Amino acid sequence: MLPLTRQERRVAVFLFIVILAGAAMNYAQKRSRQLRPVFCFDQSYGKININTADAEMLREIPGVGRAIAQRIIDHRMLNGPFMDIEELRRVKGLNGSRFERLKDAVCLE
Amino acid sequence: MTMRNPFAWITLCFSLGIVCTSRMRITFPAAWGIALACCFLCAASARAEDKGLMAHAGSFFFFCAVFFCGTACLINADTLAGDNLSHILPRILNRSCVVSGSVASEPLREGGRTMFDIKAQRVTANTCWWNCSGALRVTVNGAVSPEYGDLVEASGNMVLPQGYCNGRGASVRERLRQKGILAVLRVPHARRVRIIKAARYPGPVCACMAAKRSFLRIIRGRLPPVAAAIMEAMVLGDKSGVPRSVYKDMIRSGTVHILVVSGFNVGIVSGACALLLKVMRLNRTIRLAVIVPAMVFYCVMTGASPPVVRATVMGIFLFSSWYVRRDPSIPQALSLSAFSILVFSPRQLYNASFQLSFAAVAGISLLSPAIGKVVRLDRISLRPLRWVAAMGVVSLSAWLGTAGFIAYYFRIISPVTVIANILIPAIASLITLCGAGLVIFGFLCPYAAISFASVSEFLILLMLRFNTLLINIPGAYWSFP
Numbered sequence: 001m002l003p004l005t006r007q008e009r010r011v012a013v014f015l016f017i018v019i020l021a022g023a024a025m026n027y028a029q030k031r032s033r034q035l036r037p038v039f040c041f042d043q044s045y046g047k048i049n050i051n052t053a054d055a056e057m058l059r060e061i062p063g064v065g066r067a068i069a070q071r072i073i074d075h076r077m078l079n080g081p082f083m084d085i086e087e088l089r090r091v092k093g094l095n096g097s098r099f100e101r102l103k104d105a106v107c108l109e
Numbered sequence: 110m111t112m113r114n115p116f117a118w119i120t121l122c123f124s125l126g127i128v129c130t131s132r133m134r135i136t137f138p139a140a141w142g143i144a145l146a147c148c149f150l151c152a153a154s155a156r157a158e159d160k161g162l163m164a165h166a167g168s169f170f171f172f173c174a175v176f177f178c179g180t181a182c183l184i185n186a187d188t189l190a191g192d193n194l195s196h197i198l199p200r201i202l203n204r205s206c207v208v209s210g211s212v213a214s215e216p217l218r219e220g221g222r223t224m225f226d227i228k229a230q231r232v233t234a235n236t237c238w239w240n241c242s243g244a245l246r247v248t249v250n251g252a253v254s255p256e257y258g259d260l261v262e263a264s265g266n267m268v269l270p271q272g273y274c275n276g277r278g279a280s281v282r283e284r285l286r287q288k289g290i291l292a293v294l295r296v297p298h299a300r301r302v303r304i305i306k307a308a309r310y311p312g313p314v315c316a317c318m319a320a321k322r323s324f325l326r327i328i329r330g331r332l333p334p335v336a337a338a339i340m341e342a343m344v345l346g347d348k349s350g351v352p353r354s355v356y357k358d359m360i361r362s363g364t365v366h367i368l369v370v371s372g373f374n375v376g377i378v379s380g381a382c383a384l385l386l387k388v389m390r391l392n393r394t395i396r397l398a399v400i401v402p403a404m405v406f407y408c409v410m411t412g413a414s415p416p417v418v419r420a421t422v423m424g425i426f427l428f429s430s431w432y433v434r435r436d437p438s439i440p441q442a443l444s445l446s447a448f449s450i451l452v453f454s455p456r457q458l459y460n461a462s463f464q465l466s467f468a469a470v471a472g473i474s475l476l477s478p479a480i481g482k483v484v485r486l487d488r489i490s491l492r493p494l495r496w497v498a499a500m501g502v503v504s505l506s507a508w509l510g511t512a513g514f515i516a517y518y519f520r521i522i523s524p525v526t527v528i529a530n531i532l533i534p535a536i537a538s539l540i541t542l543c544g545a546g547l548v549i550f551g552f553l554c555p556y557a558a559i560s561f562a563s564v565s566e567f568l569i570l571l572m573l574r575f576n577t578l579l580i581n582i583p584g585a586y587w588s589f590p
Contacts, residue, residue: 011384018543022560025567039567046335046352060353062219097250097297100221105352 047107050088051081063101068093082108116444122172123448126179127455133180137188140181147174183455194229194243195291201267207233208294209262209305212255213244215318215412217349223249223299226290227261234267245292246270246285251299257318258308265296287456317410321345327551328544331562336569339368343537344544346370346411355573360519361580361588363508363526366469367537369462370411372420377545378407379424397432401425415450415463419470422446439474443467461518465511472510477502497531504530523586529579536572540565 028035048061050072058069068091075091076082085103088094094102130140147170154167189195210227217224226246232239247263255261270282270293285291296302308315324345329337338350348356348368359365382403386396408421426442447467450457457463480502481487489495508526516522523529547561579585 005387007384008388014542015546018546018564019557019560022563025563026559029563039563039570041333041335041566041570043333045573046355048354057354060357062353097221100250101219103221 044107044109047105049109050085050106051076051108061102061105063098084108114438114440114444116441116448118172119175120444120448120451122175123179123182123451124458126176127183127451127458129176130180130183135180135184137181137184140177140184144174144177144181147171147177179451179455182452186455190242192239192241194232194241194245197232197239197241198267198292200237201232201234202269202292204234204267205264206267206294207262207264208245208247208267209260211308212257212259212261215257215321215347216253216255217347218252219349221250221252223251223253225255226288227263244288244290245294246290247294247296247302249296249299249302253299253302255302255304256308256315256322258312258315259304260306261302261304263294263296263302265294265301268293268295287454287460313406314409317406320406321347321410323552324548327548327558331547331551331558332566336566339569339573340540340544340547340565342368343370343541344374344548346414346417358573358576358580360521361523361586362529362533362576363515363523363586364529364533364537364576366465367534369414369416371416371466372423372470373538374411374541375404375407375417375420375424377541379404379428381545393432397428400428415457415460416466418450419443419446419466422449439470443470443474461514464514465518468510468514469507470510472506472508473503476506476509480506500531500535501527504534520590521586521588525579525582525585529576532575533572536568536575540568540572543568
């Protein structure tokens with residue numbers, strides 16, 4: 001047996017389990033597309049869908065308050081769903097700098 | 110009669126002195142003088158022969174001295190230097206200014222903005238200029254990348270801090286005031302921030318920040334953005350990139366504490382060092398001499414927030430008791446860490462992070478033994494079941510300790526916390542361990558780091574899914590206005 005204490009053996013076992021599990025996950029992702037969502041983040045994870053979000057959810061976007069959230073909803077109701085994130089620039093109050101702040105926090109589905 | 114937890118009473122008395130300062134309208138010389146007089150009276154009573162009455166009088170004078178010491182510390186912390194920025198603030202408020210000074214924090218990127226604090230040295234408005242001291246926050250539209258210690262010049266509009274930072278409506282102004290920041294310089298474009306001189310002689314703090322930047326590069330290079338943001342929050346204490354929706358979901362389930370660096374992380378750093386030094390067969394003195402600086406290094410690197418400082422002071426106390434071969438006492442260590450934070454920064458007493466951190470640990474250390482006896486943990490024979498029950502007891506104790514503060518600050522009561530805090534911290538512990546492994550192997554063996562990254566990503570995803578599942582249970586949380 002290796003001259004390791006119980007504690008040291010636990011650390012070594014943990015490291016090898018992580019390395020083995022990681023290698024297995026990596027392999028599974030490469031081999032199967034269906035398994036990808038089980039192990040990997042979706043591109044839109046944590047982002048807010050501006051076509052379905054209600055006013056309360058829209059207020060979670062950085063730089064969006066009550067008034068702008070309502071304007072986004074009004075724009076959606078008048079013109080239909082957003083087809084491109086750039087369309088948000090047409091909403092009053094979402095000028096250049098504010099749009100730059102929020103563009104990474106939203107998605108379209 | 111001897112007191113069981115003298116540090117707890119000292120800290121309580123000191124905190125009471127801080128709280129009562131606003132009611133007393135006392136000046137610094139008066140508070141300082143009374144504290145000193147009480148110290149002399151305490152010393153005099155200790156020399157007297159009548160042990161009974163004089164011993165009580167001595168204790169009374171001692172606690173009076175501690176009380177007025179708290180008052181004096183708060184008044185001193187609130188007193189600004191004669192050349193402080195606040196004195197010229199009325200003349201430069203809402204006007205275009207040029208400020209030069211050294212960068213005092215790592216830049217945070219949120220949306221398209223960059224924020225950092227500077228220690229002002231010179232302020233120019235129109236044709237007037239002032240040499241001054243004091244900190245201010247700079248918010249820049251766009252990305253700039255000054256480093257800690259760089260001398261910069263920024264031009265923009267000087268305003269007072271605005272906005273609210275949590276459900277209770279605690280203002281950003283109050284939160285920044287606790288850090289000694291009274292004004293914000295709004296810079297409309299990144300071009301208006303100029304680095305005059307880079308930090309040439311990196312001191313210990315600059316070295317910590319440089320290490321943090323290297324770790325951030327490894328994490329960001331190996332994980333997708335959301336997973337990297339969560340890992341950064343958990344391992345390096347930088348939660349600026351965590352999506353708001355994720356953050357709010359964690360608040361709803363009462364598990365937002367895992368998104369900050371806490372005692373567990375400090376435990377991993379000190380534990381890893383201790384293990385490595387033990388393997389190298391080094392003696393106790395050398396081990397202590399390496400572990401303590403490593404813990405302080407990690408504390409500074411993660412921004413020295415109240416939970417990390419608490420954990421670091423507690424860790425140093427516990428390691429010292431191990432060194433001198435005495436039984437460690439958690440309540441004593443907790444009180445000592447609270448006292449040491451309050452001596453340096455008395456305003457932290459009003460900080461939500463400070464209150465939550467200490468309430469959680471106090472709840473766990475004081476309530477969990479009692480709850481454990483009530484539910485008779487020792488009678489559970491099946492080991493995994495006993496482990497789950499013990500986790501449940503710890504979770505319940507922490508919830509009972511913090512529920513009042515959470516309801517006050519976040520306007521939310523979440524009974525689901527008790528269940529969430531059994532499984533989510535267990536997954537979070539694995540994530541933190543994998544994060545530490547990712548950072549270490551990212552340097553030493555990049556191939557092994559791929560495995561750590563894959564496992565970390567999977568665990569973070571699992572934790573978020575479990576969290577979403579829990580908050581969707583009917584009656585999981587109640588929020589109120």
